[in-house]
Amino acid sequence: MSNKELRCPICKKPVALDTPDVPFCSDRCRVLDLGAWASGDYKIGSPVLDPDVLEELDDAQWKAEQRNREN
Numbered sequence: 001m002s003n004k005e006l007r008c009p010i011c012k013k014p015v016a017l018d019t020p021d022v023p024f025c026s027d028r029c030r031v032l033d034l035g036a037w038a039s040g041d042y043k044i045g046s047p048v049l050d051p052d053v054l055e056e057l058d059d060a061q062w063k064a065e066q067r068n069r070e071n
């Protein structure tokens with residue numbers, strides 16, 4: 001079964017795959033995550049560039065752009 005449970009990286013709550021802010025549970029957590037990156041809370045120990053992660057980031061960015069255009 002491909003019923004993978006997704007959890008919000010910020011508050012660890014389960015996230016439905018049709019949530020507009022996937023992988024975050026809400027816009028609030030999405031913004032918190034961006035804020036954490038911006039303030040350097042995430043310490044990257046090694047420059048590992050996982051293609052899957054990059055793809056996810058690209059996808060998230062694209063979705064954010066689409067959302068901005070709609071608003």
Ligand SMILES: [Zn+2]
Nearest residue numbers: 008011025029
């Ligand atoms: Zn959350």
